[in-house]
Amino acid sequence: xxxxxxxxxxxxxxxxxxxxxxxxxxxxDDVVISDGEHSLAxxxxxxxxxxxxxxxxxxxxxxxxxxxxxARAPLADTAIIPRDTETRTFLHDIPFIRASELGEGDxxxxxxxxxxxRKGVIVEGVGIIANGALTVEQxxxxxxxxxxxxxxxxxxDLLTAGFLLPGEAEAFREFRTNWLKPLTAEGxxxxxxxxxxxxxxxxxxxxxxxxxVERGLVDSFFGNISCRNNDMIYISQTASSLDELAGCxxxxxxxxxxxxxxxxxxxxxxxxxxxxxxxxxxxxxGHPKFGVVMSMVCExxxxxxxxxxxxxxxxxxxxxxxxxAGEIGAGGLAKRVPPVIGGPGRALVYGHxxxxxxxxxxxxxxxALVEVENWCRNEYFRRLDARL
Amino acid sequence: MHGWTGNILNVDLTSGRIWRSKIPEHFLHEYxxxxxxxxxxxxxAYRLDPFDPEMPLIFAVGPLCGTPAPTAARLAVVxxxxxxxxxxxxxxxxxFAWRLxxxxxxxxxxxxxxxxxxxxxxxxxxxxxxxxxxxWGKRVKETVALLAExxxxxxxxxxxxxxxxxxxxxxxxxxxxxxxxxxxxxxxxGLKAVTVNGxxxxxxxxxxxxxxxxxxxxxxxxxxxxxxxxxGIAEFGTPALVDLMRQRRMAPTENFRKTVFAASENYxxxxxxxxxxxxxxxxxxxxxxxxxxxxxxxxxxxxxTVSHFGGLNGIADLxxxxxxxxxxxxxxxxxxxxxxxxxxxxxxxGRFPVAEELSGLLEDxxxxxxxxxxxxxGSRRLAEELGRPELSMSVKSLELPAYDPRGAYGMALAYCTxxxxxxxxxxxxxxxxxxxxxxxxxxxxxxxxxxxxxxxxDTNAAVDSLVACKxxxxxxxxxxxxxxxxxxxxxxxxxxxxxxxxxxxxxxERFYNCANGFTISDDLLPERFFSEAGSSGEGIEVPAIDxxxxxxxxxxxxxxxxxxxxxxxxxxxxxERQP
Numbered sequence: 001x002x003x004x005x006x007x008x009x010x011x012x013x014x015x016x017x018x019x020x021x022x023x024x025x026x027x028x029d030d031v032v033i034s035d036g037e038h039s040l041a042x043x044x045x046x047x048x049x050x051x052x053x054x055x056x057x058x059x060x061x062x063x064x065x066x067x068x069x070x071a072r073a074p075l076a077d078t079a080i081i082p083r084d085t086e087t088r089t090f091l092h093d094i095p096f097i098r099a100s101e102l103g104e105g106d107x108x109x110x111x112x113x114x115x116x117x118r119k120g121v122i123v124e125g126v127g128i129i130a131n132g133a134l135t136v137e138q139x140x141x142x143x144x145x146x147x148x149x150x151x152x153x154x155x156x157d158l159l160t161a162g163f164l165l166p167g168e169a170e171a172f173r174e175f176r177t178n179w180l181k182p183l184t185a186e187g188x189x190x191x192x193x194x195x196x197x198x199x200x201x202x203x204x205x206x207x208x209x210x211x212x213v214e215r216g217l218v219d220s221f222f223g224n225i226s227c228r229n230n231d232m233i234y235i236s237q238t239a240s241s242l243d244e245l246a247g248c249x250x251x252x253x254x255x256x257x258x259x260x261x262x263x264x265x266x267x268x269x270x271x272x273x274x275x276x277x278x279x280x281x282x283x284x285x286g287h288p289k290f291g292v293v294m295s296m297v298c299e300x301x302x303x304x305x306x307x308x309x310x311x312x313x314x315x316x317x318x319x320x321x322x323x324x325a326g327e328i329g330a331g332g333l334a335k336r337v338p339p340v341i342g343g344p345g346r347a348l349v350y351g352h353x354x355x356x357x358x359x360x361x362x363x364x365x366x367x368a369l370v371e372v373e374n375w376c377r378n379e380y381f382r383r384l385d386a387r388l
Numbered sequence: 389m390h391g392w393t394g395n396i397l398n399v400d401l402t403s404g405r406i407w408r409s410k411i412p413e414h415f416l417h418e419y420x421x422x423x424x425x426x427x428x429x430x431x432x433a434y435r436l437d438p439f440d441p442e443m444p445l446i447f448a449v450g451p452l453c454g455t456p457a458p459t460a461a462r463l464a465v466v467x468x469x470x471x472x473x474x475x476x477x478x479x480x481x482x483x484f485a486w487r488l489x490x491x492x493x494x495x496x497x498x499x500x501x502x503x504x505x506x507x508x509x510x511x512x513x514x515x516x517x518x519x520x521x522x523x524w525g526k527r528v529k530e531t532v533a534l535l536a537e538x539x540x541x542x543x544x545x546x547x548x549x550x551x552x553x554x555x556x557x558x559x560x561x562x563x564x565x566x567x568x569x570x571x572x573x574x575x576x577x578g579l580k581a582v583t584v585n586g587x588x589x590x591x592x593x594x595x596x597x598x599x600x601x602x603x604x605x606x607x608x609x610x611x612x613x614x615x616x617x618x619x620g621i622a623e624f625g626t627p628a629l630v631d632l633m634r635q636r637r638m639a640p641t642e643n644f645r646k647t648v649f650a651a652s653e654n655y656x657x658x659x660x661x662x663x664x665x666x667x668x669x670x671x672x673x674x675x676x677x678x679x680x681x682x683x684x685x686x687x688x689x690x691x692x693t694v695s696h697f698g699g700l701n702g703i704a705d706l707x708x709x710x711x712x713x714x715x716x717x718x719x720x721x722x723x724x725x726x727x728x729x730x731x732x733x734x735x736x737x738g739r740f741p742v743a744e745e746l747s748g749l750l751e752d753x754x755x756x757x758x759x760x761x762x763x764x765x766g767s768r769r770l771a772e773e774l775g776r777p778e779l780s781m782s783v784k785s786l787e788l789p790a791y792d793p794r795g796a797y798g799m800a801l802a803y804c805t806x807x808x809x810x811x812x813x814x815x816x817x818x819x820x821x822x823x824x825x826x827x828x829x830x831x832x833x834x835x836x837x838x839x840x841x842x843x844x845x846d847t848n849a850a851v852d853s854l855v856a857c858k859x860x861x862x863x864x865x866x867x868x869x870x871x872x873x874x875x876x877x878x879x880x881x882x883x884x885x886x887x888x889x890x891x892x893x894x895x896x897e898r899f900y901n902c903a904n905g906f907t908i909s910d911d912l913l914p915e916r917f918f919s920e921a922g923s924s925g926e927g928i929e930v931p932a933i934d935x936x937x938x939x940x941x942x943x944x945x946x947x948x949x950x951x952x953x954x955x956x957x958x959x960x961x962x963x964e965r966q967p
Contacts, residue, residue, distance in 0.1 A: 001836060029839050030944040052846060052887040054839050089607050092867070116884025117870060133847075133865075134820060134840045138827045238613050239824045248828075252619070259619040259628040259657045260635045263824050266613045327607060330616035 001027045001055075001136060005035045008140035012059060015219060016179070017147045022060035022127060027136050043108060043126075050112035053131045055139040060127035061147055063179065064171050065154035070096045070124045072157065072164050080122075082153035084292050085309060085328060085352040086145055086222070094146055096122040120146040144219050148289065155293045155380065162388055176381070181216060183374050185367045188215075193361025194229075194281050201227050201234050202249055208362040209242035212286055217369055218242055223286035223353065224265035227362075228275045231255065235264045235271055242286070269334035270355070278342035280357035284365040287353035288373035290380050295323050295348040297383070309351050315340055319375035323348040346372050390593035391451035391877035392416045396429075397493040397515060399508055401577050402441060402500030406515045411494060417879060418967040420886075421450035421494060423477040424853030424893045426466025427900075429497065430475060431963070434900040438470040438569075439551075439576045441501035447488065447542070447582070448496075450855035454489040454590035455598065457872045458605050458864075459857035461486045461672045469568035471553040471725070471766050472785045472809045475900045476568035479855055481671025482559035484540040484584060491586030502578035509538050510584040520580040524549060527718040531581060532560040539585025545720025547754040548575035552764040554725035558717060562679065562687040563671065566722045567786065568808060593878030601871035605864045606675065612863030614823050615676055621859060624657030625666065625680040626691035629790075631656050633695070636822060636831075637928045638795025640788070641699040642740060643731040644781045644914075647792045647922035647930055649699030655706045660688055663706055676859060689713035689723065692812075695790035696727035701740045708743035715747055719754035725766055726753055728787035732767040732779045733759070784809030784910050793913055794922040794930050796821040796831040800938065802841050804911040805945055807897035815844040816858055825862050834937050838944035846890030853893060892966060895949065899963050908955040911942060 005025040012018040024036030026044035034041040040058045048056040069080050079093040087094070095114050097107075102123070104110075111129060114121045119142040120130035128146045132139030163169045188211055195201045209225050212218040223242050226235035231254045240248035252261030252268065254275075261268065271283050298308065298316065305311045310332060312325035322340035326333030326349055337355055341347040346356045346368045354372045358365035394416065396409045411425070419425045426448040436443045445467045452460035463485035469476035488496060491510050498508070505524040506517045523531055528545040535541045541560035548555035548571030555571030556564040565571070592598050609615045616622050633639040634652045641649040653659060660666050660680065666688055670677035680688040689697070689710060697709040716723045730749055734740035741749060752760025762770045767787050771780035781788050786809025793800035798817030806814040817840065821831040829840065847866060851858060856869060866883035873881045901910075913933070922930030946955050 029836055030947045052843055052884060052891065054836065054843065089611055092604055112884075117867060117882035119867070133826065133843060135827050135829060135836065141827065237824060237828075239827055256619060257658050258631045258653075259624055260631045262614060262617060262619040262628050262632055263822075264613060264617070264619070266611050266617065268613065269618050272618070327610060329611040329613065331607070331610040 001029060001033050002035070004136035005033070008057070008136055009036065011140060012143070015213070015216070016062055017144060018059040019062050024058045025055065025136065025139070027055040046108035047112045047115065047129065050108065051115060051131060053133045055132035055136040056129065057139045057143045058127060058129045059143060061150070063151065063175055066122045066128060066146070066150040067124050068165060068168060069150055069154055069157070070098060070122055072161070080150070080153060082149040083156065083296055083351055084149055084152045086287065087149040088309060088351065089328065091119060091145060091149060094120060094122060094149060096124065099125040122146065122150070141221055144221070148219055148222065148287070151289050152292050155289070156296060158384060159297065159380075159387060180377075183215060183217065183370050183377070185215070185370050188366070190361055190363035190366065193358070195227055195361060196229055201229060204362060205234060205236065205249055206245040208284070208366060209236065209245045211366060212284065212369070213243035215370070217288045217373060218286035223284070224267050224271075225285070226271045226283045228281050233268070233271060233275060235261070235268055237263045238265050266329040267333070269330065270337050273334050273338035274341055274355070274357060277338045278357070279359050281360060282358035282362045282365050283355060284362065284369050285353060285355045286369060288369070288376070290376040291348055291354045291373050292351060294318060294376040294380055295350050295352065312350060318348065319372070319379060320344055321346045321348050321372050321375070323350065325350040328352065348372065389413070390591055391873070392421070393489065393492050393494050395493045396495040396497055397510065399496070399498045399515070399517075400500040401498065401502040401506065401517070401579060404517055406517070408493070414967055416451070416494070418889065419893065420850065420853035420889060421453070422448050422462070422464035422479065422853045422855030423466065423849060424889060425495060426464050426477055427475060427893055427896050429495065430466060430468070430900065434468060434475055435903060436468065438468045438473070438573055441577070442499055443468060443573065445498045445570065445573050445577065446495060449485045449489045449494055450853060451877050452854050452856065452872060453485050455592055455872070455876050456602060456673065457856070457876070458602065458609065459671070459674050459676065459860045460854060461674070462855040462857060463488065464852060464855050465557060465565045465570050467570050467573050469570070469808065470572050471569040473904060474784055474808050474906065475897045476570065476808050477852065478565045478567060478570060479852055480559050480563045480565045481674065481857065482540065482561035482563040483672045484542050484559050485855070486672050487540045487584045487586050489586070489590065490588045491584055492588050496582070498577065498579065500577065505578050505580050507535065507580055508582045510582070510586070511539070512586050512588070523580045528558045528720050529718055535581055535583050536560070538583035541581055541583050543581035543720070544571045544574050545718060545754070547719045547721040548572055550754065550756050550764070551575060552721060552754060552756065553766050554722040556720045556722050558720050561672075562669070562681070562717065564717070564722070567725060567811065571720050592876050594875045598872060598875035601868055601875055605860070605868045605872070608863040608868065609675065609860070612825070614825060614862040615859065621678040622668070622676050624661060625678050625688065627655065627660050627689070627694050628657040629691040630694060632822065633790065636795055637923055637925065637930050638792040639695060639699050640781075640790050640792045641923070642702050643700060643735040643779065644788070644792060644916055645735070645920070647795060648925070649702070651704035652695070652699055654704045655694040655698045655709055659706060660694070664688055664710065671857070674857070678859060686710075686714060687717060692789045693723040693727070696724055696731070697746065700727055700731045700790070701734060703741070703743050703746070705743035708746055712746045712750060715750050719750065721750065721754055724789050725787045726750060726763070728781060729763050729767040729770055732771050732781065733763060735779050736771065736774045736776045778915055781914050781916070782810050783913060784906070786810040791818055792922055793917050794933055797834045797933065798829065798831070798837040798841060800913060800917065800933055801834070801837050801941055801945065802844075804913060804942065805841055805845065807894065807901055813858055814848055815841040816848060817841065817844065819862065823862065826865065834941040838941045838948055842945060842948045843887070845894050846887040849890035849893040850886040853889065896963065896966060898951070899957060902956045908942070908953075911955055913938075
């Protein structure tokens with residue numbers, strides 16, 4: 001477990017989501033192992049002792065968005081409700097504890113009580129605390145999911161409500177100027193397609209998957225990747241990390257003559273339909289944050305649809321990219337993406353992220369992913385600037 | 389009270405007395421229903437011989453039964469297994485559970501022994517014992533048909549009547565209370581069947597909260613490749629696992645001598661769908677419908693059944709496998725145990741049966757004639773009788789299902805820590821070691837597995853007490869089900885509190901077992917898995933399991949559970965302190 005803790009601490013540092021000096025993990029086998037900043041490690045151990053789960057991570061996010069969301073929330077609220085698909089599906093909402101409440105009794109007891117029913121919690125002034133029922137990785141995934149969700153919700157809220165707190169505008173300017181890095185595909189090399197050799201396909205998918213994470217497009221477990229070769233789809237497995245795909249790619253025959261791919265990504269159906277209905281040979285899917293935010297910016301007035309993720313049947317166009325609704329897996333995304341992605345080679349899904357295709361290899365798909373996110377980032381700031 | 393009825397329907401078959409009594413409310417809060425409640429109600433009887441007339445046979449529904457909670461129209465049957473000697477429970481779906489709840493009871497508790505065969509008929513508030521001499525000897529399908537006008541039927545077949553130690557109780561809709569031989573317990577009581585029909589409606593404490601939680605569950609089902617994926621169990625049933633286990637090189641073959649069966653594609657999910665025009669079928673109100681049947685309604689076999697009648701016995705003939713499954717359903721007999729017992733018998737005789745021999749062997753076992761007399765006892769007793777005890781691939785006398793432990797070390801450990809013996813469904817580590825849910829773990833590592841198995845056992849004990857289907861948890865989690873439970877009952881539950889309940893249930897079961905003499909020597913895999921490698925190849929090495937590493941992890945498990953190094957209780961009064 002020590003190596004697992006080191007690995008996921010390094011991931012938090014690599015994606016710059018947590019403050020380097022404010023990270024702690026605790027995990028228990030038959031004994032408890034803790035590592036990281038001392039006071040947070042003590043807190044983590046104390047919380048974990050109260051829970052029937054294996055691991056816990058306490059870390060202060062590198063951006064103040066989670067705390068801002070808490071401070072901006074009405075006093076009666078005890079949770080925030082981000083609207084992105086990951087939250088809607090897996091987290092439902094994100095409970096929080098205000099700093100003013102921490103003085104009342106043992107904080108570990110109170111935090112453990114909340115974590116006894118949830119995957120993660122925001123503790124104002126402390127950070128995001130998340131548990132892993134079975135593994136250290138699960139705790140990391142839950143932490144990162146909360147970070148992602150709060151990032152998306154805060155940016156979304158700014159578009160409608162602007163800055164409300166002292167210092168908020170300055171902190172946001174710092175984020176915009178220094179935290180965000182330019183997104184580019186420059187300097188990356190891609191194998192020329194079409195890719196037809198088994199080993200080459202696996203290797204190229206692993207490499208391109210890693211690129212998406214390294215370039216900051218995708219948090220490591222948010223997304224999937226596939227490649228078509230004749231009657232076979234090679235697709236990343238469910239719950240796999242895009243930067244660790246070696247051994248995590250399923251070859252799935254088009255005709256469903258084998259069910260080995262039961263472990264394939266939940267988006268297998270969407271990938272399959274895209275291949276069946278167009279000339280794509282590769283597909284990339286990720287959840288770049290600005291793409292997710294902008295997919296939910298809908299200006300439709302007097303719309304009767306209340307469950308936009310599931311029920312909206314309109315196709316909006318944002319920067320040349322069609323935006324459709326549809327929930328993951330068997331939730332309709334597989335029906336709505338394939339008809340719109342062929343022409344532009346890209347599509348956004350409401351609250352969910354970006355799909356791009358390559359008609360020859362992964363270069364086109366990767367560049368399209370960068371372009372969509374860059375467009376969404378620029379458009380986001382254009383709208384925010386106009387609002388402010 | 390919401391969610392529960394608070395009632396036990398008691399039946400004493402010896403005296404013919406039938407009466408209702410109240411369940412202490414804290415039992416319901418602390419043990420939920422199903423497995424947990426049944427285990428609690430066994431407290432005064434767990435030392436009895438399984439065939440003792442006073443041994444209770446308990447049918448217990450859960451607080452979610454009767455609601456639209458996905459996959460929760462189920463019950464657990466609890467007693468002591470004549471095959472394993474352990475406390476035993478088995479969950480089953482169908483319509484029976486829902487109708488029992490609608491008759492106003494959470495628990496049906498049957499004791500005693502009838503002098504002549506009887507059927508227990510429950511119609512709403514009324515229950516009576518009906519003579520059943522004309523039904524005794526009949527197979528399940530005919531029995532169910534003859535009783536259909538009475539409502540849902542739970543019946544035994546010839547195997548239960550004849551005391552086959554792995555006889556099932558069969559639900560009329562095709563579900564089975566399988567594996568541990570509770571059909572034989574029912575048969576020993578002279579009870580051929582229970583019929584039930586009720587129409588009482590269950591009131592949910594907070595319908596809006598319930599609907600919200602249900603929507604969350606359904607969203608997770610849709611996001612789960614295993615459940616609703618194109619290659620998942622809704623589409624192909626559990627035989628969707630055949631190809632995966634072949635690819636992972638952990639498909640038990642020839643009595644676990646090998647772990648790859650070259651012809652397994654003959655009985656894969658796609659093969660069954662193609663050859664038998666499989667259509668969706670399943671439990672009442674279940675959105676998954678993982679069971680498959682032919683257009684004529686013949687139930688098609690599950691993964692464990694096709695694999696054990698198939699690769700485990702070296703049989704590649706799908707028609708013969710389907711026929712064997714149907715015959716077991718008709719005779720009321722567990723497919724995993726009988727197939728594994730036949731396989732041990734085959735290895736002992738130096739020849740596994742050919743497809744054409746299966747039917748005869750199954751009939752012989754059910755009627756205990758010829759070789760069937762030994763086959764009816766399960767593989768452990770059979771192997772001992774043949775002087776080859778090492779050929780029984782079982783833990784605590786329960787035959788291992790179709791997940792070779794050399795291919796998944798968490799599974800190896802979980803087979804041994806399971807309170808009911810070699811069962812895949814207690815900790816169910818296949819979920820993360822193979823199917824990657826909720827997160828993948830390294831199947832060839834013991835690292836962390838003791839804690840993982842403990843947590844999963846607790847979780848699944850709660851699931852079995854709700855009573856929900858394990859397959860739901862390939863998508864949903866206790867988070868959503870705790871919400872469903874809280875909304876239904878008006879009593880607040882969390883995943884943590886449910887796991888605490890699960891922990892209590894697991895330890896109670898273990899306490900019963902220890903009191904009946906079970907120790908560390910019963911928490912052990914057959915020697916084959918420590919001394920013989922599986923079938924390596926295609927880049928996958930399947931070595932024998934490292935015994936010292938296994939022992940180390942088992943000791944960790946004991947420490948985590950608060951047990952002695954022998955897997956027993958330091959405190960002989962532990963049970964008395966439990967609610």
